[in-house]
Amino acid sequence: MRFLLIEDNAGLAESVQARLAMDGHAVDWADTLDAAEACMDGADYDLILVDIMLPDGDGRTFIARHRARQAETPVIVLTARSAVSDRVQVLDLGADDYLTKPFDVAELVARCRAVLRRRGGTASNVIRLGNLEFDPLAATVRVDGEPRELRNRELRMLEIFISARGRLLSKGQLHDRMFSFAEDVSDNAIEVYVGRLRRKLQGATVRIETVRGVGYRMAGP
Amino acid sequence: MAARRPMSLRRRLFLQMLGVAAVLSVALYLTVRTVAERAAEATQDNILAASATAIAEAARAADQGILVDIPYAAFAMLGAVSEDRVFYRILANDETITGYEDLPMPGPGGAGPAYLTSPYRDTVVRIVRLNRQLPVDGRPVDLGIVVAQTRLAQDAIARRVANVAAGLGIGFFLLAGLLGGLAAQSTLRPLRRLAGAVSRRGPSDLRPVDHSAPSELQPLLSALNGFIGRLRAALDRTETLIAEAAHHVRTPLATVRIQTEIALRNTDDDATRRTLRAVIRAVEESARSAGQLLDHAMVSYRSDHMDRGPVDLARRLSEMVHSVTPAADLRDIDLHLSGVDQPAAITGDEVLIDAALRNLLDNAVKYSPADARIEAALAPGDGWFWIEIRDRGRGIGEAGGAELATRFRRGANVGDIVGSGLGLSIVEEVARAHGGRFSLENREGGGTCARLELPRT
Numbered sequence: 001m002r003f004l005l006i007e008d009n010a011g012l013a014e015s016v017q018a019r020l021a022m023d024g025h026a027v028d029w030a031d032t033l034d035a036a037e038a039c040m041d042g043a044d045y046d047l048i049l050v051d052i053m054l055p056d057g058d059g060r061t062f063i064a065r066h067r068a069r070q071a072e073t074p075v076i077v078l079t080a081r082s083a084v085s086d087r088v089q090v091l092d093l094g095a096d097d098y099l100t101k102p103f104d105v106a107e108l109v110a111r112c113r114a115v116l117r118r119r120g121g122t123a124s125n126v127i128r129l130g131n132l133e134f135d136p137l138a139a140t141v142r143v144d145g146e147p148r149e150l151r152n153r154e155l156r157m158l159e160i161f162i163s164a165r166g167r168l169l170s171k172g173q174l175h176d177r178m179f180s181f182a183e184d185v186s187d188n189a190i191e192v193y194v195g196r197l198r199r200k201l202q203g204a205t206v207r208i209e210t211v212r213g214v215g216y217r218m219a220g221p
Numbered sequence: 222m223a224a225r226r227p228m229s230l231r232r233r234l235f236l237q238m239l240g241v242a243a244v245l246s247v248a249l250y251l252t253v254r255t256v257a258e259r260a261a262e263a264t265q266d267n268i269l270a271a272s273a274t275a276i277a278e279a280a281r282a283a284d285q286g287i288l289v290d291i292p293y294a295a296f297a298m299l300g301a302v303s304e305d306r307v308f309y310r311i312l313a314n315d316e317t318i319t320g321y322e323d324l325p326m327p328g329p330g331g332a333g334p335a336y337l338t339s340p341y342r343d344t345v346v347r348i349v350r351l352n353r354q355l356p357v358d359g360r361p362v363d364l365g366i367v368v369a370q371t372r373l374a375q376d377a378i379a380r381r382v383a384n385v386a387a388g389l390g391i392g393f394f395l396l397a398g399l400l401g402g403l404a405a406q407s408t409l410r411p412l413r414r415l416a417g418a419v420s421r422r423g424p425s426d427l428r429p430v431d432h433s434a435p436s437e438l439q440p441l442l443s444a445l446n447g448f449i450g451r452l453r454a455a456l457d458r459t460e461t462l463i464a465e466a467a468h469h470v471r472t473p474l475a476t477v478r479i480q481t482e483i484a485l486r487n488t489d490d491d492a493t494r495r496t497l498r499a500v501i502r503a504v505e506e507s508a509r510s511a512g513q514l515l516d517h518a519m520v521s522y523r524s525d526h527m528d529r530g531p532v533d534l535a536r537r538l539s540e541m542v543h544s545v546t547p548a549a550d551l552r553d554i555d556l557h558l559s560g561v562d563q564p565a566a567i568t569g570d571e572v573l574i575d576a577a578l579r580n581l582l583d584n585a586v587k588y589s590p591a592d593a594r595i596e597a598a599l600a601p602g603d604g605w606f607w608i609e610i611r612d613r614g615r616g617i618g619e620a621g622g623a624e625l626a627t628r629f630r631r632g633a634n635v636g637d638i639v640g641s642g643l644g645l646s647i648v649e650e651v652a653r654a655h656g657g658r659f660s661l662e663n664r665e666g667g668g669t670c671a672r673l674e675l676p677r678t
Binding site: 009011012015016018019022053078080081082083084085087088097098100101102103104105106107110111114151152153156170172173176177179180181185189 | 498
């Protein structure tokens with residue numbers, strides 16, 4: 001996905017850029033509303049992430065203007081303001097979702113996808129590996145054209161394996177990417193999910209190999 | 222020692238009007254009585270004078286002196302009035318020639334009759350004296366005719382008049398009191414209207430009071446508006462300060478969190494990973510506590526000054542469930558929503574209801590294991606709507622639901638999950654502010670059922 005991030009704090013903006021890049025997303029950063037307008041003139045974005053407090057104006061003004069232009073790009077507000085009333089107000093202005101800082105990047109991506117799914121319209125970016133088709137946005141998986149029902153976490157695990165295709169992933173790495181940091185999950189849980197994923201992907205030309213004592217790797221054509 | 226409250230304006234106004242009415246009533250009483258008594262006395266005086274005149278006209282000179290043949294009519298006109306007794310005395314050159322010698326009399330007046338009220342014998346009499354000159358043997362003789370009458374009739378009239386005057390005075394006083402009360406009421410009505418207009422306002426309504434008030438209330442009104450203006454400025458400053466503070470604290474926290482995630486991606490060392498995860502949890506905990514503290518302060522404030530309006534619980538519950546769905550999806554938690562096809566209208570504060578529902582749903586998601594199911598159900602009851610959030614989490618252990626709704630109190634079985642202990646007290650407070658109930662209990666088969674009951678409109 002291609003994001004436009006409107007955020008005046010350079011440290012946060014660079015972190016978000018780096019973190020989303022790890023998941024294969026591109027992020028353009030604008031530190032003022034003016035810079036944001038310039039970015040939007042030059043490129044098309046799947047999503048706009050906007051802070052409320054900006055040096056040259058209010059993010060809410062931006063949303064109102066954006067909606068007045070009848071622009072289609074969804075807007076998600078990233079803000080330090082956590083009050084329920086702020087949330088209601090921002091959504092009323094036409095924002096698509098609202099996330100309070102500090103946020104979980106996995107949740108941010110999930111919310112972005114949910115917004116895009118709700119909006120429809122955006123062209124899907126289907127990944128094909130042998131006879132496996134994976135659409136991360138629509139959250140669908142097909143093997144030989146036949147749809148497979150995968151739960152959210154199984155999808156995430158599949159996505160992690162695909163993005164690290166051919167590379168070895170330790171249980172710890174999988175663990176950190178799959179589970180929220182607030183929950184304590186035993187390493188055993190990873191084995192359970194790998195088992196489920198293998199079962200659901202039966203017949204696929206890619207497979208998940210166990211590297212004894214170290215971790216897992218996706219192998220295949 | 223309690224300060225004594227100053228007397229109410231209405232009472233003060235009413236009592237002052239009553240005082241004036243009392244003075245006027247007494248004055249009326251005295252005036253009516255005096256005028257009526259004067260009139261009665263004048264009547265008696267006229268009759269006495271007429272009687273004396275009749276006697277005087279009957280007097281004539283005779284051989285041995287003066288002959289007074291008292292005409293019947295002279296006494297008849299007096300007797301006709303009442304049972305009063307009549308006395309007379311006739312003098313010639315200041316010597317009594319007939320009648321009661323001891324009858325007191327006014328000094329010799331001028332040409333007209335002279336009057337006197339004087340005690341006589343065992344009573345009080347009204348006396349008239351009339352002077353005439355009568356030629357006797359070519360010499361003028363000063364003839365004095367004195368007629369007196371007791372005052373029984375006069376006193377009776379005076380008593381009647383006094384009664385009537387007293388009745389009039391009392392009636393006047395009562396009427397004035399009633400009108401005074403009404404006047405006090407209507408004079409103070411604009412004040413009450415102004416007070417009503419101010420007290421009916423919502424908690425966040427800090428617009429100046431634009432209320433047409435009489436000119437006497439204008440100073441109060443402009444003082445009030447000045448105060449509202451200062452309050453609004455102070456609140457704005459506080460809000461800006463809180464927002465700035467949140468911005469300056471939460472933005473670096475967000476940076477720390479993401480940088481830690483990046484560091485986690487780049488390490489394989491288990492000890493480092495554990496440390497980094499602990500950092501992220503600490504960041505989440507502090508952010509969450511700060512948010513809930515603000516929410517709790519907001520809920521406490523708004524509960525006291527509710528911004529009431531129509532709220533559709535079905536819509537609120539659906540929206541809140543949708544807003545936590547992405548977070549639940551991350552852990553494959555199914556949110557099952559039911560009973561929201563029909564609108565469920567109550568009167569309440571939408572922001573408060575949202576805060577309560579969000580806290581309940583956040584809790585359910587937070588304490589549910591992966592792959593679990595959460596049910597959010599809305600149903601109408603008898604005069605109530607109830608909302609149940611049922612999860613298959615760890616339940617509430619031994620603690621009672623009421624205990625967990627206490628501020629900063631967390632269950633004994635949740636040490637490993639980030640939380641501030643404020644969420645349930647927020648829900649409890651919202652329920653109380655709406656006249657509803659909140660309960661929390663363990664479910665059969667494990668998990669928690671949180672039940673929020675709110676009265677229908």
